[in-house]
Amino acid sequence: MNLSRVDLNLFVVFEAIYTLGSITAAGRKLNLSQPAVSHALARLRTLFDDPLFERSSRGMEPTPLARALILDVRNALERMEGTLHRTVHFDPSTTRxxxxxxxxxxxxxxxxxxxxxxxxxxxxxxxxxxxxxxxxxxxxxxxxxxxxxxxxxxxxxxxxxxxKPILSEPMIVMARRGHPDVRGKIDLDTYLGQEHIQVSSRRRGLSAEDMALRRCGLTRHVRLRCEHYGAACRIVSRTNMLMTMPFSFASMANESVQNQLLPVPFPVPHLELFxxxxxxxxxxxxxxxxxxxxxxxMAEVQGHSAQSTESTESAETTSS
Missing domain, CATH: 3.40.190.10 (Periplasmic binding protein-like II)
Structure with missing residues:
Protein backbone atom coordinates (compact mmCIF):
# COMPACT_ATOMS: atom_id res chain seq x y z
CA MET A 1 0.00 0.00 0.00
CA ASN A 2 1.40 3.38 -1.05
CA LEU A 3 0.68 5.90 1.74
CA SER A 4 0.86 8.82 -0.69
CA ARG A 5 -2.29 7.49 -2.37
CA VAL A 6 -4.28 7.23 0.87
CA ASP A 7 -6.53 10.08 2.03
CA LEU A 8 -5.53 10.48 5.68
CA ASN A 9 -8.88 12.16 6.43
CA LEU A 10 -10.42 8.68 6.14
CA PHE A 11 -8.82 7.76 9.44
CA VAL A 12 -10.47 10.75 11.14
CA VAL A 13 -13.81 9.36 9.94
CA PHE A 14 -12.82 5.87 11.09
CA GLU A 15 -12.01 7.10 14.61
CA ALA A 16 -15.26 9.10 14.86
CA ILE A 17 -17.43 6.11 13.81
CA TYR A 18 -15.55 3.84 16.22
CA THR A 19 -15.97 6.26 19.14
CA LEU A 20 -19.58 7.24 18.52
CA GLY A 21 -20.90 3.99 17.04
CA SER A 22 -22.96 5.88 14.50
CA ILE A 23 -22.48 7.23 11.00
CA THR A 24 -24.95 10.04 11.68
CA ALA A 25 -23.24 11.07 14.94
CA ALA A 26 -19.83 10.92 13.28
CA GLY A 27 -21.11 13.25 10.54
CA ARG A 28 -22.35 15.76 13.12
CA LYS A 29 -19.02 15.69 14.97
CA LEU A 30 -17.02 16.18 11.78
CA ASN A 31 -19.50 18.60 10.17
CA LEU A 32 -20.00 16.17 7.27
CA SER A 33 -23.20 14.92 5.65
CA GLN A 34 -24.28 11.31 6.24
CA PRO A 35 -23.60 10.39 2.57
CA ALA A 36 -20.06 11.84 2.87
CA VAL A 37 -19.34 9.70 5.94
CA SER A 38 -20.83 6.63 4.26
CA HIS A 39 -18.66 7.26 1.20
CA ALA A 40 -15.57 7.56 3.37
CA LEU A 41 -16.44 4.29 5.13
CA ALA A 42 -16.89 2.59 1.76
CA ARG A 43 -13.40 3.70 0.73
CA LEU A 44 -11.95 2.40 4.00
CA ARG A 45 -13.66 -0.95 3.48
CA THR A 46 -12.11 -1.19 0.03
CA LEU A 47 -8.72 -0.13 1.37
CA PHE A 48 -8.66 -2.81 4.10
CA ASP A 49 -10.85 -5.39 2.32
CA ASP A 50 -12.93 -5.64 5.48
CA PRO A 51 -16.35 -4.25 6.51
CA LEU A 52 -14.74 -2.61 9.60
CA PHE A 53 -18.17 -1.83 11.11
CA GLU A 54 -21.38 -3.87 11.06
CA ARG A 55 -24.86 -2.70 12.02
CA SER A 56 -26.38 -4.07 15.22
CA SER A 57 -29.02 -3.08 17.73
CA ARG A 58 -26.34 -1.07 19.55
CA GLY A 59 -25.17 0.82 16.46
CA MET A 60 -22.11 0.30 14.29
CA GLU A 61 -20.10 -2.54 15.87
CA PRO A 62 -16.37 -2.69 14.98
CA THR A 63 -15.01 -5.86 13.43
CA PRO A 64 -11.92 -7.61 14.89
CA LEU A 65 -9.75 -5.80 12.33
CA ALA A 66 -11.19 -2.41 13.32
CA ARG A 67 -10.48 -3.21 16.98
CA ALA A 68 -6.90 -4.09 16.04
CA LEU A 69 -6.48 -0.80 14.12
CA ILE A 70 -8.02 1.71 16.52
CA LEU A 71 -5.10 2.12 18.94
CA ASP A 72 -2.57 2.86 16.19
CA VAL A 73 -5.02 5.20 14.44
CA ARG A 74 -5.74 7.15 17.63
CA ASN A 75 -2.04 7.42 18.49
CA ALA A 76 -1.22 8.69 15.01
CA LEU A 77 -4.04 11.26 15.07
CA GLU A 78 -3.06 12.45 18.55
CA ARG A 79 0.57 12.91 17.48
CA MET A 80 -0.49 14.83 14.40
CA GLU A 81 -2.86 17.02 16.43
CA GLY A 82 -0.11 17.66 18.97
CA THR A 83 2.31 18.64 16.21
CA LEU A 84 -0.20 21.06 14.70
CA HIS A 85 -0.97 22.53 18.12
CA ARG A 86 2.72 23.08 18.90
CA THR A 87 3.27 24.66 15.51
CA VAL A 88 0.36 27.07 15.58
CA HIS A 89 -0.27 27.62 19.28
CA PHE A 90 3.02 27.85 21.12
CA ASP A 91 3.11 29.55 24.51
CA PRO A 92 6.35 28.92 26.46
CA SER A 93 4.58 29.51 29.77
CA THR A 94 2.15 26.60 29.23
CA THR A 95 3.76 24.28 26.68
CA ARG A 96 5.11 20.95 27.90
CA LYS A 164 24.01 28.79 12.16
CA PRO A 165 27.25 30.04 13.78
CA ILE A 166 26.76 30.67 17.48
CA LEU A 167 30.24 31.28 18.88
CA SER A 168 33.64 32.45 17.64
CA GLU A 169 36.07 31.97 20.47
CA PRO A 170 39.74 33.05 20.79
CA MET A 171 42.28 30.54 22.09
CA ILE A 172 44.45 31.07 25.17
CA VAL A 173 47.32 29.30 26.93
CA MET A 174 46.78 28.03 30.47
CA ALA A 175 49.68 27.58 32.92
CA ARG A 176 49.71 27.03 36.67
CA ARG A 177 50.40 29.87 39.04
CA GLY A 178 54.02 29.64 40.11
CA HIS A 179 55.15 28.01 36.87
CA PRO A 180 58.94 28.50 36.84
CA ASP A 181 59.07 29.51 33.15
CA VAL A 182 55.72 31.26 32.72
CA ARG A 183 55.21 34.35 34.85
CA GLY A 184 52.40 36.52 33.49
CA LYS A 185 53.48 36.19 29.86
CA ILE A 186 54.74 33.58 27.41
CA ASP A 187 56.73 33.76 24.16
CA LEU A 188 56.95 31.19 21.39
CA ASP A 189 60.26 29.68 22.50
CA THR A 190 58.95 29.15 26.02
CA TYR A 191 55.72 27.67 24.67
CA LEU A 192 57.57 25.17 22.47
CA GLY A 193 59.95 24.27 25.29
CA GLN A 194 57.17 23.00 27.58
CA GLU A 195 55.14 19.79 27.73
CA HIS A 196 51.48 20.12 26.71
CA ILE A 197 48.04 18.64 27.33
CA GLN A 198 45.81 18.10 24.31
CA VAL A 199 42.06 17.76 24.92
CA SER A 200 40.16 15.78 22.29
CA SER A 201 37.39 13.19 22.08
CA ARG A 202 39.28 11.53 19.24
CA ARG A 203 41.95 8.90 19.79
CA ARG A 204 44.43 10.60 17.45
CA GLY A 205 44.78 13.58 15.16
CA LEU A 206 46.06 17.14 15.31
CA SER A 207 44.35 19.95 17.20
CA ALA A 208 43.81 23.43 15.77
CA GLU A 209 46.91 24.73 17.55
CA ASP A 210 49.03 21.83 16.30
CA MET A 211 47.91 22.49 12.73
CA ALA A 212 48.70 26.20 13.19
CA LEU A 213 52.20 25.27 14.38
CA ARG A 214 52.66 22.87 11.46
CA ARG A 215 51.91 25.72 9.05
CA CYS A 216 54.85 27.55 10.64
CA GLY A 217 57.06 24.46 10.39
CA LEU A 218 56.93 23.92 14.17
CA THR A 219 55.80 21.17 16.55
CA ARG A 220 55.23 20.89 20.29
CA HIS A 221 55.54 17.99 22.75
CA VAL A 222 52.10 16.66 23.75
CA ARG A 223 52.70 14.68 26.94
CA LEU A 224 49.05 13.96 27.73
CA ARG A 225 45.92 13.55 25.62
CA CYS A 226 42.59 13.47 27.48
CA GLU A 227 38.88 14.03 26.78
CA HIS A 228 37.77 16.58 29.37
CA TYR A 229 38.81 20.18 29.89
CA GLY A 230 37.90 20.13 33.59
CA ALA A 231 40.35 17.32 34.31
CA ALA A 232 43.01 18.97 32.14
CA CYS A 233 42.71 22.26 34.06
CA ARG A 234 43.32 20.46 37.34
CA ILE A 235 46.32 18.67 35.87
CA VAL A 236 47.73 22.03 34.72
CA SER A 237 47.38 23.35 38.29
CA ARG A 238 49.49 20.44 39.63
CA THR A 239 52.19 20.19 36.94
CA ASN A 240 54.30 22.37 34.65
CA MET A 241 52.36 21.24 31.57
CA LEU A 242 50.57 23.84 29.48
CA MET A 243 47.18 23.66 27.77
CA THR A 244 45.84 25.65 24.83
CA MET A 245 42.05 26.01 24.83
CA PRO A 246 39.12 28.36 24.02
CA PHE A 247 38.93 31.35 26.33
CA SER A 248 35.37 30.91 27.65
CA PHE A 249 35.97 27.24 28.42
CA ALA A 250 39.18 28.18 30.23
CA SER A 251 37.49 30.90 32.29
CA MET A 252 34.70 28.53 33.33
CA ALA A 253 36.91 25.55 34.18
CA ASN A 254 39.54 27.75 35.86
CA GLU A 255 37.27 29.12 38.62
CA SER A 256 38.36 26.52 41.15
CA VAL A 257 42.08 26.29 40.26
CA GLN A 258 43.03 29.88 39.29
CA ASN A 259 45.64 29.06 36.66
CA GLN A 260 47.27 31.75 34.52
CA LEU A 261 45.44 32.58 31.26
CA LEU A 262 47.72 34.04 28.59
CA PRO A 263 47.51 35.00 24.91
CA VAL A 264 48.73 32.35 22.46
CA PRO A 265 52.18 33.44 21.17
CA PHE A 266 51.47 32.50 17.53
CA PRO A 267 48.54 32.90 15.12
CA VAL A 268 45.82 30.29 15.74
CA PRO A 269 42.25 30.35 14.40
CA HIS A 270 39.29 30.98 16.71
CA LEU A 271 37.13 28.05 17.75
CA GLU A 272 33.90 28.20 15.70
CA LEU A 273 30.72 26.58 17.07
CA PHE A 274 27.53 25.96 15.08
CA MET A 298 25.60 32.28 23.25
CA ALA A 299 25.58 35.96 22.33
CA GLU A 300 25.80 36.67 26.06
CA VAL A 301 28.74 34.24 26.35
CA GLN A 302 30.41 35.89 23.36
CA GLY A 303 30.03 39.34 24.95
CA HIS A 304 31.57 38.22 28.24
CA SER A 305 34.38 36.49 26.36
CA ALA A 306 35.22 39.63 24.34
CA GLN A 307 35.40 41.79 27.48
CA SER A 308 37.51 39.25 29.38
CA THR A 309 39.86 38.69 26.44
CA GLU A 310 40.51 42.42 26.22
CA SER A 311 41.34 42.44 29.94
CA THR A 312 43.75 39.50 29.52
CA GLU A 313 45.51 41.11 26.56
CA SER A 314 45.70 44.44 28.43
CA ALA A 315 47.30 42.71 31.42
CA GLU A 316 49.81 41.01 29.08
CA THR A 317 50.72 44.35 27.52
CA THR A 318 51.16 45.98 30.92
CA SER A 319 53.37 43.15 32.23
CA SER A 320 55.54 43.37 29.10
Missing part, protein backbone atom coordinates in the same frame (compact mmCIF):
# COMPACT_ATOMS: atom_id res chain seq x y z
CA UNK A 97 7.88 19.72 25.61
CA UNK A 98 11.12 17.76 25.85
CA UNK A 99 14.01 18.65 23.54
CA UNK A 100 17.02 16.43 22.89
CA UNK A 101 20.24 18.29 22.07
CA UNK A 102 23.59 16.77 21.15
CA UNK A 103 26.61 18.54 22.61
CA UNK A 104 29.80 17.42 24.26
CA UNK A 105 32.20 18.60 26.93
CA UNK A 106 32.64 21.45 27.57
CA UNK A 107 29.84 22.93 25.42
CA UNK A 108 27.18 21.73 27.87
CA UNK A 109 28.95 23.28 30.87
CA UNK A 110 29.29 26.56 28.99
CA UNK A 111 25.76 26.74 27.58
CA UNK A 112 23.39 24.92 29.92
CA UNK A 113 23.71 26.97 33.15
CA UNK A 114 22.94 30.23 31.33
CA UNK A 115 20.30 28.65 29.08
CA UNK A 116 18.34 27.09 31.95
CA UNK A 117 18.64 30.32 33.93
CA UNK A 118 17.12 32.11 30.92
CA UNK A 119 14.25 29.73 30.10
CA UNK A 120 13.48 28.32 33.56
CA UNK A 121 11.22 31.14 34.83
CA UNK A 122 9.35 31.66 31.53
CA UNK A 123 8.99 28.04 30.33
CA UNK A 124 8.48 25.70 33.31
CA UNK A 125 7.20 22.89 31.09
CA UNK A 126 10.17 22.87 28.71
CA UNK A 127 12.66 20.06 29.41
CA UNK A 128 16.10 19.80 27.82
CA UNK A 129 18.02 16.52 27.59
CA UNK A 130 21.62 16.69 26.37
CA UNK A 131 23.75 13.83 25.19
CA UNK A 132 27.09 13.22 23.56
CA UNK A 133 26.66 12.00 19.99
CA UNK A 134 29.35 10.62 17.72
CA UNK A 135 29.75 13.15 14.92
CA UNK A 136 28.98 10.43 12.40
CA UNK A 137 25.57 10.03 14.05
CA UNK A 138 24.56 13.68 14.22
CA UNK A 139 23.31 13.90 10.65
CA UNK A 140 21.12 10.75 10.66
CA UNK A 141 19.80 11.54 14.15
CA UNK A 142 18.71 15.03 13.07
CA UNK A 143 17.12 13.65 9.90
CA UNK A 144 15.20 10.89 11.70
CA UNK A 145 14.06 13.20 14.51
CA UNK A 146 15.78 11.51 17.46
CA UNK A 147 17.73 14.76 17.89
CA UNK A 148 16.11 18.20 17.86
CA UNK A 149 19.34 20.22 17.81
CA UNK A 150 23.10 19.75 17.84
CA UNK A 151 25.97 22.03 18.88
CA UNK A 152 29.34 21.22 17.36
CA UNK A 153 32.24 22.34 15.19
CA UNK A 154 31.72 22.87 11.46
CA UNK A 155 30.54 19.55 9.98
CA UNK A 156 29.59 18.59 6.41
CA UNK A 157 25.80 18.44 6.24
CA UNK A 158 23.17 17.85 3.51
CA UNK A 159 20.75 20.64 2.42
CA UNK A 160 18.03 19.15 4.68
CA UNK A 161 19.97 20.32 7.76
CA UNK A 162 20.35 24.00 8.59
CA UNK A 163 23.23 25.46 10.57
CA UNK A 275 23.92 25.10 15.89
CA UNK A 276 22.38 22.40 13.65
CA UNK A 277 18.72 21.45 13.09
CA UNK A 278 16.49 19.67 10.60
CA UNK A 279 15.02 22.16 8.14
CA UNK A 280 11.60 20.56 8.64
CA UNK A 281 11.51 21.97 12.19
CA UNK A 282 11.46 25.53 10.83
CA UNK A 283 7.65 25.29 11.00
CA UNK A 284 7.77 24.20 14.66
CA UNK A 285 7.26 27.31 16.80
CA UNK A 286 8.59 25.63 19.95
CA UNK A 287 11.78 24.53 18.23
CA UNK A 288 12.26 27.99 16.75
CA UNK A 289 11.83 29.48 20.22
CA UNK A 290 14.46 27.18 21.77
CA UNK A 291 16.92 27.98 18.97
CA UNK A 292 16.39 31.68 19.63
CA UNK A 293 17.07 31.18 23.36
CA UNK A 294 20.30 29.32 22.56
CA UNK A 295 21.40 32.09 20.19
CA UNK A 296 20.67 34.76 22.82
CA UNK A 297 22.55 32.76 25.45
Missing amino acids: RRFTVAMGDPFDSLLLPLLMERIGPVAPGIEVATLYSDRRRVEPALLEGSLDLAVDLLLPMPPAINL LYWNISSDSDAACRWLREQILLT
Whole structure:
Protein backbone atom coordinates (compact mmCIF):
# COMPACT_ATOMS: atom_id res chain seq x y z
CA MET A 1 0.00 0.00 0.00
CA ASN A 2 1.40 3.38 -1.05
CA LEU A 3 0.68 5.90 1.74
CA SER A 4 0.86 8.82 -0.69
CA ARG A 5 -2.29 7.49 -2.37
CA VAL A 6 -4.28 7.23 0.87
CA ASP A 7 -6.53 10.08 2.03
CA LEU A 8 -5.53 10.48 5.68
CA ASN A 9 -8.88 12.16 6.43
CA LEU A 10 -10.42 8.68 6.14
CA PHE A 11 -8.82 7.76 9.44
CA VAL A 12 -10.47 10.75 11.14
CA VAL A 13 -13.81 9.36 9.94
CA PHE A 14 -12.82 5.87 11.09
CA GLU A 15 -12.01 7.10 14.61
CA ALA A 16 -15.26 9.10 14.86
CA ILE A 17 -17.43 6.11 13.81
CA TYR A 18 -15.55 3.84 16.22
CA THR A 19 -15.97 6.26 19.14
CA LEU A 20 -19.58 7.24 18.52
CA GLY A 21 -20.90 3.99 17.04
CA SER A 22 -22.96 5.88 14.50
CA ILE A 23 -22.48 7.23 11.00
CA THR A 24 -24.95 10.04 11.68
CA ALA A 25 -23.24 11.07 14.94
CA ALA A 26 -19.83 10.92 13.28
CA GLY A 27 -21.11 13.25 10.54
CA ARG A 28 -22.35 15.76 13.12
CA LYS A 29 -19.02 15.69 14.97
CA LEU A 30 -17.02 16.18 11.78
CA ASN A 31 -19.50 18.60 10.17
CA LEU A 32 -20.00 16.17 7.27
CA SER A 33 -23.20 14.92 5.65
CA GLN A 34 -24.28 11.31 6.24
CA PRO A 35 -23.60 10.39 2.57
CA ALA A 36 -20.06 11.84 2.87
CA VAL A 37 -19.34 9.70 5.94
CA SER A 38 -20.83 6.63 4.26
CA HIS A 39 -18.66 7.26 1.20
CA ALA A 40 -15.57 7.56 3.37
CA LEU A 41 -16.44 4.29 5.13
CA ALA A 42 -16.89 2.59 1.76
CA ARG A 43 -13.40 3.70 0.73
CA LEU A 44 -11.95 2.40 4.00
CA ARG A 45 -13.66 -0.95 3.48
CA THR A 46 -12.11 -1.19 0.03
CA LEU A 47 -8.72 -0.13 1.37
CA PHE A 48 -8.66 -2.81 4.10
CA ASP A 49 -10.85 -5.39 2.32
CA ASP A 50 -12.93 -5.64 5.48
CA PRO A 51 -16.35 -4.25 6.51
CA LEU A 52 -14.74 -2.61 9.60
CA PHE A 53 -18.17 -1.83 11.11
CA GLU A 54 -21.38 -3.87 11.06
CA ARG A 55 -24.86 -2.70 12.02
CA SER A 56 -26.38 -4.07 15.22
CA SER A 57 -29.02 -3.08 17.73
CA ARG A 58 -26.34 -1.07 19.55
CA GLY A 59 -25.17 0.82 16.46
CA MET A 60 -22.11 0.30 14.29
CA GLU A 61 -20.10 -2.54 15.87
CA PRO A 62 -16.37 -2.69 14.98
CA THR A 63 -15.01 -5.86 13.43
CA PRO A 64 -11.92 -7.61 14.89
CA LEU A 65 -9.75 -5.80 12.33
CA ALA A 66 -11.19 -2.41 13.32
CA ARG A 67 -10.48 -3.21 16.98
CA ALA A 68 -6.90 -4.09 16.04
CA LEU A 69 -6.48 -0.80 14.12
CA ILE A 70 -8.02 1.71 16.52
CA LEU A 71 -5.10 2.12 18.94
CA ASP A 72 -2.57 2.86 16.19
CA VAL A 73 -5.02 5.20 14.44
CA ARG A 74 -5.74 7.15 17.63
CA ASN A 75 -2.04 7.42 18.49
CA ALA A 76 -1.22 8.69 15.01
CA LEU A 77 -4.04 11.26 15.07
CA GLU A 78 -3.06 12.45 18.55
CA ARG A 79 0.57 12.91 17.48
CA MET A 80 -0.49 14.83 14.40
CA GLU A 81 -2.86 17.02 16.43
CA GLY A 82 -0.11 17.66 18.97
CA THR A 83 2.31 18.64 16.21
CA LEU A 84 -0.20 21.06 14.70
CA HIS A 85 -0.97 22.53 18.12
CA ARG A 86 2.72 23.08 18.90
CA THR A 87 3.27 24.66 15.51
CA VAL A 88 0.36 27.07 15.58
CA HIS A 89 -0.27 27.62 19.28
CA PHE A 90 3.02 27.85 21.12
CA ASP A 91 3.11 29.55 24.51
CA PRO A 92 6.35 28.92 26.46
CA SER A 93 4.58 29.51 29.77
CA THR A 94 2.15 26.60 29.23
CA THR A 95 3.76 24.28 26.68
CA ARG A 96 5.11 20.95 27.90
CA ARG A 97 7.88 19.72 25.61
CA ARG A 98 11.12 17.76 25.85
CA PHE A 99 14.01 18.65 23.54
CA THR A 100 17.02 16.43 22.89
CA VAL A 101 20.24 18.29 22.07
CA ALA A 102 23.59 16.77 21.15
CA MET A 103 26.61 18.54 22.61
CA GLY A 104 29.80 17.42 24.26
CA ASP A 105 32.20 18.60 26.93
CA PRO A 106 32.64 21.45 27.57
CA PHE A 107 29.84 22.93 25.42
CA ASP A 108 27.18 21.73 27.87
CA SER A 109 28.95 23.28 30.87
CA LEU A 110 29.29 26.56 28.99
CA LEU A 111 25.76 26.74 27.58
CA LEU A 112 23.39 24.92 29.92
CA PRO A 113 23.71 26.97 33.15
CA LEU A 114 22.94 30.23 31.33
CA LEU A 115 20.30 28.65 29.08
CA MET A 116 18.34 27.09 31.95
CA GLU A 117 18.64 30.32 33.93
CA ARG A 118 17.12 32.11 30.92
CA ILE A 119 14.25 29.73 30.10
CA GLY A 120 13.48 28.32 33.56
CA PRO A 121 11.22 31.14 34.83
CA VAL A 122 9.35 31.66 31.53
CA ALA A 123 8.99 28.04 30.33
CA PRO A 124 8.48 25.70 33.31
CA GLY A 125 7.20 22.89 31.09
CA ILE A 126 10.17 22.87 28.71
CA GLU A 127 12.66 20.06 29.41
CA VAL A 128 16.10 19.80 27.82
CA ALA A 129 18.02 16.52 27.59
CA THR A 130 21.62 16.69 26.37
CA LEU A 131 23.75 13.83 25.19
CA TYR A 132 27.09 13.22 23.56
CA SER A 133 26.66 12.00 19.99
CA ASP A 134 29.35 10.62 17.72
CA ARG A 135 29.75 13.15 14.92
CA ARG A 136 28.98 10.43 12.40
CA ARG A 137 25.57 10.03 14.05
CA VAL A 138 24.56 13.68 14.22
CA GLU A 139 23.31 13.90 10.65
CA PRO A 140 21.12 10.75 10.66
CA ALA A 141 19.80 11.54 14.15
CA LEU A 142 18.71 15.03 13.07
CA LEU A 143 17.12 13.65 9.90
CA GLU A 144 15.20 10.89 11.70
CA GLY A 145 14.06 13.20 14.51
CA SER A 146 15.78 11.51 17.46
CA LEU A 147 17.73 14.76 17.89
CA ASP A 148 16.11 18.20 17.86
CA LEU A 149 19.34 20.22 17.81
CA ALA A 150 23.10 19.75 17.84
CA VAL A 151 25.97 22.03 18.88
CA ASP A 152 29.34 21.22 17.36
CA LEU A 153 32.24 22.34 15.19
CA LEU A 154 31.72 22.87 11.46
CA LEU A 155 30.54 19.55 9.98
CA PRO A 156 29.59 18.59 6.41
CA MET A 157 25.80 18.44 6.24
CA PRO A 158 23.17 17.85 3.51
CA PRO A 159 20.75 20.64 2.42
CA ALA A 160 18.03 19.15 4.68
CA ILE A 161 19.97 20.32 7.76
CA ASN A 162 20.35 24.00 8.59
CA LEU A 163 23.23 25.46 10.57
CA LYS A 164 24.01 28.79 12.16
CA PRO A 165 27.25 30.04 13.78
CA ILE A 166 26.76 30.67 17.48
CA LEU A 167 30.24 31.28 18.88
CA SER A 168 33.64 32.45 17.64
CA GLU A 169 36.07 31.97 20.47
CA PRO A 170 39.74 33.05 20.79
CA MET A 171 42.28 30.54 22.09
CA ILE A 172 44.45 31.07 25.17
CA VAL A 173 47.32 29.30 26.93
CA MET A 174 46.78 28.03 30.47
CA ALA A 175 49.68 27.58 32.92
CA ARG A 176 49.71 27.03 36.67
CA ARG A 177 50.40 29.87 39.04
CA GLY A 178 54.02 29.64 40.11
CA HIS A 179 55.15 28.01 36.87
CA PRO A 180 58.94 28.50 36.84
CA ASP A 181 59.07 29.51 33.15
CA VAL A 182 55.72 31.26 32.72
CA ARG A 183 55.21 34.35 34.85
CA GLY A 184 52.40 36.52 33.49
CA LYS A 185 53.48 36.19 29.86
CA ILE A 186 54.74 33.58 27.41
CA ASP A 187 56.73 33.76 24.16
CA LEU A 188 56.95 31.19 21.39
CA ASP A 189 60.26 29.68 22.50
CA THR A 190 58.95 29.15 26.02
CA TYR A 191 55.72 27.67 24.67
CA LEU A 192 57.57 25.17 22.47
CA GLY A 193 59.95 24.27 25.29
CA GLN A 194 57.17 23.00 27.58
CA GLU A 195 55.14 19.79 27.73
CA HIS A 196 51.48 20.12 26.71
CA ILE A 197 48.04 18.64 27.33
CA GLN A 198 45.81 18.10 24.31
CA VAL A 199 42.06 17.76 24.92
CA SER A 200 40.16 15.78 22.29
CA SER A 201 37.39 13.19 22.08
CA ARG A 202 39.28 11.53 19.24
CA ARG A 203 41.95 8.90 19.79
CA ARG A 204 44.43 10.60 17.45
CA GLY A 205 44.78 13.58 15.16
CA LEU A 206 46.06 17.14 15.31
CA SER A 207 44.35 19.95 17.20
CA ALA A 208 43.81 23.43 15.77
CA GLU A 209 46.91 24.73 17.55
CA ASP A 210 49.03 21.83 16.30
CA MET A 211 47.91 22.49 12.73
CA ALA A 212 48.70 26.20 13.19
CA LEU A 213 52.20 25.27 14.38
CA ARG A 214 52.66 22.87 11.46
CA ARG A 215 51.91 25.72 9.05
CA CYS A 216 54.85 27.55 10.64
CA GLY A 217 57.06 24.46 10.39
CA LEU A 218 56.93 23.92 14.17
CA THR A 219 55.80 21.17 16.55
CA ARG A 220 55.23 20.89 20.29
CA HIS A 221 55.54 17.99 22.75
CA VAL A 222 52.10 16.66 23.75
CA ARG A 223 52.70 14.68 26.94
CA LEU A 224 49.05 13.96 27.73
CA ARG A 225 45.92 13.55 25.62
CA CYS A 226 42.59 13.47 27.48
CA GLU A 227 38.88 14.03 26.78
CA HIS A 228 37.77 16.58 29.37
CA TYR A 229 38.81 20.18 29.89
CA GLY A 230 37.90 20.13 33.59
CA ALA A 231 40.35 17.32 34.31
CA ALA A 232 43.01 18.97 32.14
CA CYS A 233 42.71 22.26 34.06
CA ARG A 234 43.32 20.46 37.34
CA ILE A 235 46.32 18.67 35.87
CA VAL A 236 47.73 22.03 34.72
CA SER A 237 47.38 23.35 38.29
CA ARG A 238 49.49 20.44 39.63
CA THR A 239 52.19 20.19 36.94
CA ASN A 240 54.30 22.37 34.65
CA MET A 241 52.36 21.24 31.57
CA LEU A 242 50.57 23.84 29.48
CA MET A 243 47.18 23.66 27.77
CA THR A 244 45.84 25.65 24.83
CA MET A 245 42.05 26.01 24.83
CA PRO A 246 39.12 28.36 24.02
CA PHE A 247 38.93 31.35 26.33
CA SER A 248 35.37 30.91 27.65
CA PHE A 249 35.97 27.24 28.42
CA ALA A 250 39.18 28.18 30.23
CA SER A 251 37.49 30.90 32.29
CA MET A 252 34.70 28.53 33.33
CA ALA A 253 36.91 25.55 34.18
CA ASN A 254 39.54 27.75 35.86
CA GLU A 255 37.27 29.12 38.62
CA SER A 256 38.36 26.52 41.15
CA VAL A 257 42.08 26.29 40.26
CA GLN A 258 43.03 29.88 39.29
CA ASN A 259 45.64 29.06 36.66
CA GLN A 260 47.27 31.75 34.52
CA LEU A 261 45.44 32.58 31.26
CA LEU A 262 47.72 34.04 28.59
CA PRO A 263 47.51 35.00 24.91
CA VAL A 264 48.73 32.35 22.46
CA PRO A 265 52.18 33.44 21.17
CA PHE A 266 51.47 32.50 17.53
CA PRO A 267 48.54 32.90 15.12
CA VAL A 268 45.82 30.29 15.74
CA PRO A 269 42.25 30.35 14.40
CA HIS A 270 39.29 30.98 16.71
CA LEU A 271 37.13 28.05 17.75
CA GLU A 272 33.90 28.20 15.70
CA LEU A 273 30.72 26.58 17.07
CA PHE A 274 27.53 25.96 15.08
CA LEU A 275 23.92 25.10 15.89
CA TYR A 276 22.38 22.40 13.65
CA TRP A 277 18.72 21.45 13.09
CA ASN A 278 16.49 19.67 10.60
CA ILE A 279 15.02 22.16 8.14
CA SER A 280 11.60 20.56 8.64
CA SER A 281 11.51 21.97 12.19
CA ASP A 282 11.46 25.53 10.83
CA SER A 283 7.65 25.29 11.00
CA ASP A 284 7.77 24.20 14.66
CA ALA A 285 7.26 27.31 16.80
CA ALA A 286 8.59 25.63 19.95
CA CYS A 287 11.78 24.53 18.23
CA ARG A 288 12.26 27.99 16.75
CA TRP A 289 11.83 29.48 20.22
CA LEU A 290 14.46 27.18 21.77
CA ARG A 291 16.92 27.98 18.97
CA GLU A 292 16.39 31.68 19.63
CA GLN A 293 17.07 31.18 23.36
CA ILE A 294 20.30 29.32 22.56
CA LEU A 295 21.40 32.09 20.19
CA LEU A 296 20.67 34.76 22.82
CA THR A 297 22.55 32.76 25.45
CA MET A 298 25.60 32.28 23.25
CA ALA A 299 25.58 35.96 22.33
CA GLU A 300 25.80 36.67 26.06
CA VAL A 301 28.74 34.24 26.35
CA GLN A 302 30.41 35.89 23.36
CA GLY A 303 30.03 39.34 24.95
CA HIS A 304 31.57 38.22 28.24
CA SER A 305 34.38 36.49 26.36
CA ALA A 306 35.22 39.63 24.34
CA GLN A 307 35.40 41.79 27.48
CA SER A 308 37.51 39.25 29.38
CA THR A 309 39.86 38.69 26.44
CA GLU A 310 40.51 42.42 26.22
CA SER A 311 41.34 42.44 29.94
CA THR A 312 43.75 39.50 29.52
CA GLU A 313 45.51 41.11 26.56
CA SER A 314 45.70 44.44 28.43
CA ALA A 315 47.30 42.71 31.42
CA GLU A 316 49.81 41.01 29.08
CA THR A 317 50.72 44.35 27.52
CA THR A 318 51.16 45.98 30.92
CA SER A 319 53.37 43.15 32.23
CA SER A 320 55.54 43.37 29.10
